[in-house]
Amino acid sequence: MSDDLSYELLGFDNVLLPVGDLGEAADFYRRAGFTVALRFDEAGIVLLKAGDETPGILLRREEALGHRPPPWPSPRVWLEVPDARAAARRLAGAGVEPLDPPFSTATGWTVEIADPWGNVLGFTDYLKRPALARRQGAGAAAPSG
Structure with missing residues (x-):
């Protein structure tokens, strides 16, 4: 491949999720533990923080999108906790x-x-492999159950 055709993946920018209502979505994700970093109703977006990382989850209003169960199989976004x-x-x-x-x-x-629009998010830990966690040893002393 020539240099002008090659590219390098540098990391995530944002993950975009379609939602039908920005206010309802912002409320749902706040209850789920997310911090709203930016809400720009005129552009139809809400940016949620994902830890200390600059990329986040960008909720984008799709006016015709109603509530629906998640399709199976569907893409999943997992976040470390x-x-x-x-x-x-x-x-x-x-x-x-x-x-x-x-x-x-x-x-x-x-x-x-x-979420109400069928977007699936997972919260995953590294209790069995704490050396792989973002915070080394995070949760290593937590009781198993």
Whole structure:
């Protein structure tokens, strides 16, 4: 491949998710633990922070999009958390019901939620492989269950 045709992937910019209503979406994602970094109604976008990283989750209004269950299979966006089972309890306490109970993975645990428009987000931890976590040893002392 010639130099003028090659490119290099440098990392994520943003993950875009379609939503039908910006206010409802911002409220849902706040309850799910996200921080709204920017809301620009005129452009039809809300930017959610994902940890300390600059890229985020960009909610983009699609006016014709109504509530729907998540299609299966569907793309998933997973975010790292210190303890996915604790995240599941916090989500349920905030009225955001997980799709299923937390499930075991090779590195730890994961719990998934779906927003009202069928976008699926997962919260995953590295309790079984703390050396791979963003914060080394994060949650390593957490009790297993």
